[in-house]
Each structure stands twice: as C-alpha cells, then as structure tokens.
C-alpha cells in the first residue's frame with residue numbers, strides 16, 4: 533500500500549514536470565516568435581568580461597589580434613573597432629571599441645545598460 537502510494541506520487545510528479553517542461557518550451561517558442569528578450573541589466577564590467585571572452589573565441593590562433601580570416605562574417609561594427617584601418621583588430625582596439633559601444637548604449641550614463649536602452653540604441 534505504502535509502496536503503491538509512493539509510486540503513484542512519483543508518477544504524478546513526473547507527469548507534472550513533463551507538463552512544466554512543455555509549458556516552458558511553449559512559452560519560449562512564443563517569446564521567440566515575437567522577438568521578446570527578457571528584461572536585463574548589464575553592467576559595464578560584465579559587458580567587458582563577456583566581450584573579452586568573445587575576443588578570445590574569435591582569436592583562434594591566440595595571437596591577441598583578430599585578423600580578417602578570423603571574422604565569422606563581414607561585420608560593420610567589428611570593422612569600426614579597427615581604428616588604424618590595418619585590417620587587424622588588436623586586443624586594445626577591441627576593448628576600447630566594445631566599451632565605447634557600451635557607453636553609446638548607456639543612454640543615462642549610469643554604468644549599466646538595460647534592455648530598454650539596448651532596444652532604444654538599436655533604433656538609432
């Protein structure tokens with residue numbers, strides 16, 4: 533009797549969590565469909581750190597420079613980081629460029645970029 537009850541509860545639990553997953557998946561699919569991005573706040577430090585990781589990923593031969601062959605696709609924003617226009621983005625050009633980009637998005641200059649600021653800067 534006891535065992536049966538536990539099994540029944542476990543089965544119910546499994547059933548419910550399966551349902552929950554489905555609901556979450558559907559919610560995610562709906563969100564993707566309308567291009568919804570959950571509200572977020574990004575600090576300058578976090579942004580810098582994630583851009584640093586991005587640089588390391590792009591710099592496949594780890595020579596602290598992103599060369600044309602390391603760029604996934606022609607990208608106007610990344611090209612603009614190349615201040616001396618030698619076709620190579622150095623680690624310094626990258627960090628200055630990405631932080632300047634962050635500062636342009638940080639409309640109220642409080643050191644964080646909210647999803648609203650991000651959306652607003654995309655419109656400009």
Ligand SMILES: [Ca+2]
Nearest residue numbers: 591595597598
């Ligand atoms: Ca490189």
Ligand SMILES: [Ca+2]
Nearest residue numbers: 614616618620
């Ligand atoms: Ca350069």
